[in-house]
Amino acid sequence: MYAEALKRGEKIFAVAPMIDWTDRHCRYLHRHLSSRALLYTEMVVADAIIHGPRERLLSFSPAEHPVALQLGGSDTGKLSEAIRIAVDYGYDEINLNVGCPSDRVQSGTFGACLMRDAAHVADLVAAMKKVSNVPVTVKCRIGVDDQEPTDVLPDFLARMIGAGADAIWIHARKAWLQGLSPKENREIPPLDYDLVYRMKRENPDVFLGINGGIADLDQAASHLEVMDGVMLGRAAYHNTGLLAGVDELVAGNGSARLTRTADIDWQVLRDTMMAYAENVIASGGRLHHVTRHMVGLFQGFAGARRFRQILSTDATRPGAGIEVIGAAFAAVDIDGGAKKLAG
Template identity: 55%
Template sequence: MQRLPPHTLSVAPMMDWTDRHCRVLHRTLSGRALLYTEMVTTGAVLNGDREKLLGFDPVEHPVALQLGGSEPADLAEAARIGEAWGYDEINLNVGCPSDRVQSGRFGACLMREPELVAECMAAIAEAVRVPATVKCRIGVDDQNPEESLFGLVDLCARAGVSHFVVHARKAWLKGLSPKENRDIPPLDYPLVWRLKAERPELTIVINGGVASLDEAEDHLRHVDGVMLGRAAYHTPGLLGEADRRIFGDGQDVDGFEAVRRYIPYVERQLSAGVHLAAMTRHMLGLFHGMPGARAWRRILTVEGVKAGAGVEVIERALAEISGLQEQRLARGLEAGEAA
């Protein structure tokens, strides 16, 4: 059986969410999915605390670094640094619509400067041996999506880029907040499918509004990969089925097993001075839709922020949800016997 590449299923870079703790949690659920950092600007990489910005646990592999910037020389140097830190891919953000990003001339506003994007990508690709990739929108504001998307991709392809992650929505740079830009502009999946059909030599990964593995499997009939965003964050348990369903490899991992795998990491981070809440905040949706999920969230949220909180908080929350599930099972058995 052909071993599918990591980009077949990936978890999107999400600001304030996909930090190193989140990525380790996601790795406890899927050993195969490609994980992405939050976007890091070139200025931060070149001048900031690199351990804080770029450090990650080896268990996270395969993991990609997403950069934000528009100066080819700075991007090339940041990419070299990222490769030296051990990242498996360097990705350029051409999709974030926030005001802060626009003021820095990077993110989605670069959809209006495809020649500059291609120049940036050529510099990155020349600087590193790992894959250099682009994450973009289908267009911004009044652009014709077919022209803006295909034009950007073709220019970057001529610069040596072969891997594109496409958020299948426009971004409205004025009038919509970043949150609204994730929901209001309509999705155009068929345009991204057509990009792959007409550029079969390129690797095309689709992103935007994919809410389940069922939907991911549908998209994989048209494109090379699917990137999950909020669905993977708010209901991370779905990643526990990804290796089997998407990659045809391995066993499902439930929330209980994910917690057991995560606790040793939490203990190491606590010893290093990290607060428990910085890690447990990513776990709140782990038992989404299951009996006891509310109690699980309450204990982690209320107890996890207290000074000195340790893994006993996670264990208490886990015991609560386990007890409620055992009670429900017992009631079901009693009802069956009575019938």
């Protein structure tokens, strides 16, 4: 996937892995807004795959492709075993988390703290490559704590490339492992896009993607003038409608702003999500498991506030059915909102 993209000069847009957010229901919705976005799972710890409920953790709808599995871990044997198990589920990529700064991840000595031991991460990547039948990639920070990113990041990338990593996604901030919460680690450490750009200039034949602080598709387009890929997280989740412009963006047709929502067949999307939610409920799930990911669909539309209210209240009630989705969509001035955004 990544090697071919480089050869053809194609760009990749990805929705970042986000714990508690990018589950299978979220990804199903996102796929129906963009056919080309690369979607990531939440981070799944290797131990959980080996010892936990594999089907619940790993299964997904075929409609989600291309979808990447992000793994957390620091043991070569466990990561390799987790990949052997995951292979049968048909993921398009396996990604190693070297960027999450949460206390839970640190207690397992993986995530961002692995930035302190690039040699070990290289060993992990090499071991993962041996058992994976799809690209193995890394998502990292530019450094942690008192590390100097201009020293650390070039060495880290060189080791990942030497280990055979197919792509590296770089969150353009340091992570502070003590004193900052995960939320603060997404906001307080300054962004250093220039350093990431420099890494791309120095590694023209390696797929490098950028992440961190990217708010919309106009900014994404600007980054894609330099980088091979761009990854949005919370911006894509909270303003879900912007994903409607991704296909045009990666095809090279300008910035593909949020105005592309005018091209969405909202009736089809409504019916698709109602049918999907009905299947989820029939399988023992709740309506809210699906609708909590839909709240950000109509930013900028008249009626968006009422849409959010319905999904945030009515959909959470015991026994709530798919008619709640219909009522929420009916509260939005879809035609007027699309014209306003296009105007």
